[in-house]
Each structure stands twice: as C-alpha cells, then as structure tokens.
Amino acid sequence: MKIRNLLSIKKLAVLGICVSFVAGGCGKMTESSLPELEEPVALNEAYRPVEYGTIGSIQVLMATAVPRDYCNYYSANVNISQIYVEPGDTVNVGDVLAVCDVDEAKKQLQQCNDALAHENETYEISAQISDTQIKLWESQAADTDEFSTEQIEKKESTEEDYNTQIATEQENERYDKQLHEYRVQKINEQMALYQQIVDDGTLKAAHSGLVTYTKKLTDGRSAAAYENIVIVSDTDDLVLDIKDTAINEYKYSDYDKKYVIVDGEKYDVAESQYTSEVLVLSKINNRYPDVCVESREKPFLTAGQMYPVYFEKTKADQALVVGKDSIYKDGDTRYVYVKNDEGGREKRIITTGESDENYTQVTEGLKEGELVYYNSTDQVPTKYSKYTVTRSDFDIANYGVRYSRSDAGTITETCDYEGQIVSVNVKQDDTVEKGMLLYVVDTGEGKAAITEAKNAIDSENESYAQKIADYDKQIKDLSEGGSSAEENNRQDEKPDTAYDEQQLKLNLQLLNLQKKLACADHIYQLSRLQSAYDSISAGNDGKGNISVYAKNDGKVSKVSVKAGDNVEKGSDILQITGNSTDVLLVQVKDSNSYKVYKDNIADVGESVSLELDGTTIYGSCIGFAGYGSVAQKGYINQDDKGVHITGNTDSGYGNAAFYIKLDNGIPDDLTRASAVKFSYVSFKKVVVVPTSIIHKQVNPMDKDDISYYVWKIDGDSVVKQPVILSDYTSGSNTLVLYGIDEGDEICLAS
Structure with a gap:
C-alpha cells in the first residue's frame, strides 16, 4: 500500500507559505442513481489517483545550527575596569574573564547600608507616630464628660468620626508594614550583590568553550545588571536555532509531529520548554529568546548550516483522500466522477470525513488507485520531458566588504563634562600605565x-x-x-x-x-x-580643572583632541588599546560590486573565505558583534539566584559585524584581497529544482491566496502536485521544502 502526504498550501508569515495536507480512510464502494447534472467540462482530461495519505496541516520553519551559548554577566550595575578576553579566545571553567571597579561597588554598598538604616529608622518612628495618633483619637472618642442633649448628639457623631479615622490609620499601618518589608528585602538583595562584587570583583567563566562575544567599552565602561559581558559558546554542542521566531511568536507547541531533515533523513525534535517566569521576564525586559529545537537522536549538524524544521498537525492518518476539486455537491449528497475501463466517466456517491483546504477524506465509495476527475482550468502538459528530482546542496552567498585587524581591549576615553581641553598629556603610540595622567579639562x-x-x-x-x-x-x-x-x-x-x-x-x-x-x-x-x-x-x-587618569595599562592608538579644543559631554578624547590580534573584524555594508544582505552575519563555526592574488584563503567565524536583532536578542540564564534574561549591547559599528580567523593567519597585505565571502543561505542534500517546472496558482476568490504546484508523472497519468517552496531562489533554481522528493518525475516543458 503506497502512503503519501498530499498538501494544500497557504500563506505563512514566517516562511511565506503555509501548507495543509490531507488523508482519507477506506470504505466500501456504493453506486446509486444520480441526478442528471451537467457533465463537468475542463480544458483537458484531468485525473488523479485515489491514494492513502494524511489530512492535517504542516508548517516549515528554518533553523540554523549554532553552538550553545553560556552568558557571563554581573547581577548588579557596575563599571567594567577591564575585559581580559577577546572573541576567538578559548577559556576553561573558572577562568577570569573581566574585572569591575570594586571601589564603585563599595560606594554602592555603602549607599545601600545607609538606605537600609534610614528605612528601618524612619519606619520605626513612623510606626510610633501612628500608634500615638491612634491613642489620641481613642482618648478623644472615649471622653465621657456630661454634656447637654445637643452636645451628646454632637459627641456621638464625633466618636463615629474618630472610630473611622482609627480604622483607616490601622489599615495604613498594615500597608506600611508590608511596604517596609518589601523595601528591606530589595535593599538586602542589592547589598548581597554588591557585597559579592566587593569580595571578588572578577567575572569568571561559567562554562568552557570559545569566547564569541565581548561587550565593547568604546562607548563607556558602565554595565547594567544582567548585561552580557562575555559569551562563551560550546562549539561541540550545537542546537537548532529558529532565528526568525522568538518565543513570544511561537505557535506550534500543540502540533503532533515535529522533525528536522538532516542530509535527507528525518529526525524527531522537541522545542526548548519555557516557563511562565521566563515569558514574564522576557516581556518585562522586551528581550525574547529565539525558539530552539533539539533531537534526542543527535544527528550530525554542521555549524552555520540551515535545516528545515517541520511541524505537523494530524486530523486523520492513513486515510483514502481525493482533492476537494474532485467533489461535487447536490444538497447533502457528495459525488465524484471516476474514470471507467472504457475511458469514460461515471458518477459515484461517496461518504466524506475530515477535510482541509485542498483535500477530503473518503470513508466510503472509492478504493485506492481509482482515477478521479478533478476540475482543472490549468492545461495539463502534453509535450514535456521528464525531470527526475534529486537532492543537492543549495547556497546563496553574502559578503563582508569591509574588514580590518581587531585590536584587543580597545577602550575609548570620553569626556564627562562640557568644557575646554587644558592639556593632553599623552600622544599617539605612547605606552600608558594605570594611574597615569591622560588629560585635563576646564569645564564651566x-x-x-x-x-x-x-x-x-x-x-x-x-x-x-x-x-x-x-x-x-x-x-x-x-x-x-x-x-x-x-x-x-x-x-x-x-x-x-x-x-x-x-x-x-x-x-x-x-x-x-x-x-x-x-x-x-x-x-x-x-x-x-x-x-x-x-x-x-x-x-x-x-x-573647574578636572584631571583624568588612565584606568588600565595599554597603548594610545588615537588622540582626538588637542589643548584649546572645546568638547561636549561624551566627546571622544582618546583610545587606549591592547595588542593587535590575529582576528579580523568583518562589517556587512552596502556594495556596488557584491549582492549584500546587510542584516545577516556568519554564524559561529561557519566557513568563510576571501580571494587574494588568485588564491582562496579559508577561515571560520569565531564571534559576533551586537547590532540590530543580535543586540535585541534575549538569552535565558539560570544561576543560584534564579532565572534571568540577559542581553547584549550595540557594538556601535552602525552595521552588522562579526569576527573571523583565517586558517593560516592574516596576510601581510589585505588591500588587494576580495570581500569576505560567507553564506546567506546554506543547505545540504535538499530538493532543488528548476524554477521553470513550478507553477503558480491564484485563488480567484482571494487574490492573496497564492499556492504552487508541479505536474508530477504518476505512472501513465500526469497529476497536479502541490509543493511548499522556500523563500530562496538561486539563479534558475528554487528550493522546495515539501511535496516532492528524490526520485519523483516531474514534467519539464519542452
């Protein structure tokens, strides 16, 4: 018995196409006299066989294999003194990644201590005030002097007022107590965080792996609580990241089947589970992690490679099905036209079951293999050659047209005041030590x-x-x-x-x-x-003359001002860098020479290349800089203090950027080299067919309802086969995600 999934297709926001596929069940065949209706007329004879399949719906999302990330951050606001690692470095658990300004943390801790003492003292005094006020009102309400009738009536009214005031004050006392306890709790939490920083201001690696991200200190040293300072990635542990779908947009958790196609093979997957706490924190921080899926079977994945992930919801499985365009109605009666042995058509009543947009389950009246007429205004090809579907690789290239050697630990010294530079006490290429005078600014x-x-x-x-x-x-x-x-x-x-x-x-x-x-x-x-x-x-x-001193050792790589220059708050004064590295920073910018997808970067572990004097130089992506969606992405982290949503900050480059290492080091002269080439889209062993064999179909009742199909050769018949297309075409070829597979024969117009 041949089992096949037959698909109906709709628009899908994420992919561009959404598909429903169908199934039907076996049943005995019934013939009956039918009303004399007009025979269907089409441009040509169009039949498709009755087959077994599955009725339901399917969605396809694109995932990329990426290393699992481990974020390293402080739990309180700090000023970063120095970051000791750069993208491309390898670290072990416990290695020191960065150190913060402990003096600043001590100052914050003292402020917390003062705030706590003030909170306790003022709460105690306020409670005494409230108790005394209640005693005063109780005394006034209980005054039992002899009064006249008029005074007694007035006294009763006053006593009632006092009792209301007492009840209100007692309720306020309860509220103030709860508010006080909450404030004390929050202050104690902050004190614990700052105390930890004071005790040990170092940030240590939580996991071994490759450093793939570091916070840039070119725009200042301050770091917010739960801001990623360093990300370490485990390149031996890859997950499938559905980058276009954040957890607040994911709608397929209730689908029956979820699987990924890797090298033409199917592997069941499950999405990462997110608690309500994670969803609430994501909403509060406006940072939503991507949906990730994994397979227990652990298929071999290639970093940077894309894989289609399928989500199926089943209404009926292994059922006989026919296209909805084959079914005619007369009141409650459903019937089809079946091709008979003489080549003509006979009407036959059927009983139907589940349906989706293109197909209907037949529970009675048809059997597998019978040819059923379908109403088609599309011309079935009569002159064609056979195209046999194969699986092959599919790639679309992207380019980084600007790149340069990355310097370690570059820090930009910016002015904290508006004023005039009195003196610059260092010059370019000077070596500086921590505590050395850098410049003096006179600021009104x-x-x-x-x-x-x-x-x-x-x-x-x-x-x-x-x-x-x-x-x-x-x-x-x-x-x-x-x-x-x-x-x-x-x-x-x-x-x-x-x-x-x-x-x-x-x-x-x-x-x-x-x-x-x-x-x-x-x-x-x-x-x-x-x-x-x-x-x-x-x-x-x-x-008003303020002296500014070096906070780190390094080398002056740039001086942006001179004595007498007027500066604004935040103006760049100079840059101090560490040693040059063997890493290239690649920026993705517009180009007249290359087709560039600007918001796309290479993924960690992905292969890259460039051309120099006719020779191809290979390398790999080893990290990324914060920009656009990368800067806004949320990361789920859990430590001994609970669950946190962390995030990156914008690199300040103004465009997407990433880091690469070349296999044999950086050549002496890169000025003659081509742009860095990497993949915008990269699939292995997928169905790629000539775009010319794919046909577009528009619903005449809804012009936004667009679907696609191919003419498939099925024995002696040619049938319309719906397909799901990706958003990607390359040259004259298109990537097909569903509907046809290796070995299928398709009509190629001749």
Whole structure:
C-alpha cells in the first residue's frame, strides 16, 4: 500500500507559505442513481489517483545550527575596569574573564547600608507616630464628660468620626508594614550583590568553550545588571536555532509531529520548554529568546548550516483522500466522477470525513488507485520531458566588504563634562600605565556642578533648620498653653484636668516624634548630598580643572583632541588599546560590486573565505558583534539566584559585524584581497529544482491566496502536485521544502 502526504498550501508569515495536507480512510464502494447534472467540462482530461495519505496541516520553519551559548554577566550595575578576553579566545571553567571597579561597588554598598538604616529608622518612628495618633483619637472618642442633649448628639457623631479615622490609620499601618518589608528585602538583595562584587570583583567563566562575544567599552565602561559581558559558546554542542521566531511568536507547541531533515533523513525534535517566569521576564525586559529545537537522536549538524524544521498537525492518518476539486455537491449528497475501463466517466456517491483546504477524506465509495476527475482550468502538459528530482546542496552567498585587524581591549576615553581641553598629556603610540595622567579639562559645567552641589547642601541645612524651629515653637506653645488649640476652642465643656493632661502629653509626643523623623530624614539626605559633592569634586582643583587618569595599562592608538579644543559631554578624547590580534573584524555594508544582505552575519563555526592574488584563503567565524536583532536578542540564564534574561549591547559599528580567523593567519597585505565571502543561505542534500517546472496558482476568490504546484508523472497519468517552496531562489533554481522528493518525475516543458 503506497502512503503519501498530499498538501494544500497557504500563506505563512514566517516562511511565506503555509501548507495543509490531507488523508482519507477506506470504505466500501456504493453506486446509486444520480441526478442528471451537467457533465463537468475542463480544458483537458484531468485525473488523479485515489491514494492513502494524511489530512492535517504542516508548517516549515528554518533553523540554523549554532553552538550553545553560556552568558557571563554581573547581577548588579557596575563599571567594567577591564575585559581580559577577546572573541576567538578559548577559556576553561573558572577562568577570569573581566574585572569591575570594586571601589564603585563599595560606594554602592555603602549607599545601600545607609538606605537600609534610614528605612528601618524612619519606619520605626513612623510606626510610633501612628500608634500615638491612634491613642489620641481613642482618648478623644472615649471622653465621657456630661454634656447637654445637643452636645451628646454632637459627641456621638464625633466618636463615629474618630472610630473611622482609627480604622483607616490601622489599615495604613498594615500597608506600611508590608511596604517596609518589601523595601528591606530589595535593599538586602542589592547589598548581597554588591557585597559579592566587593569580595571578588572578577567575572569568571561559567562554562568552557570559545569566547564569541565581548561587550565593547568604546562607548563607556558602565554595565547594567544582567548585561552580557562575555559569551562563551560550546562549539561541540550545537542546537537548532529558529532565528526568525522568538518565543513570544511561537505557535506550534500543540502540533503532533515535529522533525528536522538532516542530509535527507528525518529526525524527531522537541522545542526548548519555557516557563511562565521566563515569558514574564522576557516581556518585562522586551528581550525574547529565539525558539530552539533539539533531537534526542543527535544527528550530525554542521555549524552555520540551515535545516528545515517541520511541524505537523494530524486530523486523520492513513486515510483514502481525493482533492476537494474532485467533489461535487447536490444538497447533502457528495459525488465524484471516476474514470471507467472504457475511458469514460461515471458518477459515484461517496461518504466524506475530515477535510482541509485542498483535500477530503473518503470513508466510503472509492478504493485506492481509482482515477478521479478533478476540475482543472490549468492545461495539463502534453509535450514535456521528464525531470527526475534529486537532492543537492543549495547556497546563496553574502559578503563582508569591509574588514580590518581587531585590536584587543580597545577602550575609548570620553569626556564627562562640557568644557575646554587644558592639556593632553599623552600622544599617539605612547605606552600608558594605570594611574597615569591622560588629560585635563576646564569645564564651566564642572564649576557649576560643584556650586550646585554645595547649594543643595546649604538648602537642605536651611530647610531642616526651619522645620526644627517650627516644631520647637509648636512644642513651646503647647507646653505653655497647657492644651491644644482644639481643646482651648471647646465651648460649654466642663474642664477635666486628667483628660487635658493626657491630651497634652499625647500631642507633645506626636510633635517630638515628627521632629525626630525630620532629623532622621535630614541626616540621610545630607549624607547623599555630601557624597554627590565629593564625587563631583574628585579630581577638580576647585576652579573647574578636572584631571583624568588612565584606568588600565595599554597603548594610545588615537588622540582626538588637542589643548584649546572645546568638547561636549561624551566627546571622544582618546583610545587606549591592547595588542593587535590575529582576528579580523568583518562589517556587512552596502556594495556596488557584491549582492549584500546587510542584516545577516556568519554564524559561529561557519566557513568563510576571501580571494587574494588568485588564491582562496579559508577561515571560520569565531564571534559576533551586537547590532540590530543580535543586540535585541534575549538569552535565558539560570544561576543560584534564579532565572534571568540577559542581553547584549550595540557594538556601535552602525552595521552588522562579526569576527573571523583565517586558517593560516592574516596576510601581510589585505588591500588587494576580495570581500569576505560567507553564506546567506546554506543547505545540504535538499530538493532543488528548476524554477521553470513550478507553477503558480491564484485563488480567484482571494487574490492573496497564492499556492504552487508541479505536474508530477504518476505512472501513465500526469497529476497536479502541490509543493511548499522556500523563500530562496538561486539563479534558475528554487528550493522546495515539501511535496516532492528524490526520485519523483516531474514534467519539464519542452
């Protein structure tokens, strides 16, 4: 029994085509008198055999074999002092990758300690204020002096108001307690992170492998929490990355079958599972990891190679099927035209089952191999030659037209202020050591910043002094008056010395607690302002001349300013680099000489080449720079602190870029070399056919509904066979993903 998957095709956003395929089941054949309807008329006789197949739908996505990535990052905001590795380096678990500015972490830790002390102190005082206020209201509500009827009615109303205020204040106390506990938890978490950095500011490799990405320090040293500093990739552990589909776009988790075709063989796959926590974190960070799939059978994959991944959803399996264009309707009756032994057509009633867009399951009325007429306005070819389908490689090239030797650890020193350069104390090619004076800048903004910081301190002191004076006056007035203004204003009430004394005591407690709270806030705010002042004043001679010193050893590779130049905040002053490497940085830019796909780079492990004096020089991709979708990609990471979504930062090159190593090193003169060639698309052992044998079909009822087919030779018949095409054509050939396979014979118009 011959089993075949027959497909119906629709548009698919990811691939450009979406396909549904069909199946039917066996059943006994029934003949019956049929209404006399007009015989179908077509341009020519068109029949296809009844066959066994599967009804359902299929989607095809493109995956690329890439090494599994291991991200290395800090869990808190830091300033990077130095990154010790470059793309192309090999590291082992525990190797030091980078080190951050521990002094900055110490400063952040002290700020956290101060914030925690302030939070605890102010919460305790606020709780005492709340308790005292409740006692005051309870005392006022419980006052039982003798009143007139009118006063009693007024008293009842006042007591109800007091009780409402007490209930509200008690609810606020519960909320404040929860908020306080949350704040303390978050501060403690931050303190733990900074303490870890202080204890050991080094970033160590979490996994052995090849360094494929490092954060660029040309735009500054600051690194956000969970920002990738270094990515290490395991080139011996490849996964299939569906690069055009992020986890928030994936819609095929409920499909029955998932498999990949590798070298013409089918392997079942399963997608990586993502928890709700990962999805929430991805949404919060707006960084969504790609969908990845893997096979337990571990087929041999080639890095950078593309593989079609198939997702099938089955309605009926191993069922008899016919095309929907073969079925006619008369009320609830379904019938087809079957080719008889004399070459004519006979009508036959059928019972149908499941359907998809192009095919219907037949449960009764037909048997395998019978030829069923289908309504076709397409001309079945009568003059043709046979084209036998084979599997072959399919490649489309891309080019990196700009490349240069990559220098290790290039750091750009940028100015933190707007001002004028007083002196540049180094020149190009000078060797510098950490702590050496690099330049001096005179900045009016620096002077203004110092003045502003000092004014802020003075303003805080003045404001605090005024608050304390106000509290002291209220305390004095209340103490000397013996009762509050509210009590003094009470009319027609019999004095109650015990009550008044209690009210006075509680009101004085409230004022003293509020004064204590103001003092605690003042001390905390003053310490923060003083810290800001000290930071701004560092390196400043008091006149706005700020001296800047080298933070690392290296060599001055570029000086961008001279004494007397006016600079803006963020302006490049100079660059300090490490030693030159044997790595080439390749940038993908527009070219008049080559067809360039600008947002595409080589994948790690992928083979690359260039031409020099008639000789082909080979190499491989060993890393990438952050740009576009690469910079926005999210990475799922789990450590002892939980699950995190990390990401890269833009390299600043302004275009897609990657790193390569040539097999025999970098030639002395690259000026005569061609562009670096790599693959935009690369498949092995796939179905590639002449584009001319593929036909386009447009639904007359929906011009956006476009499908494709070939005329397939099936014994003595020629039948229309739907196919799924990729988005890729190369020259006169097209890559076919589904519908035909090696050995099939297709009509090639002659």
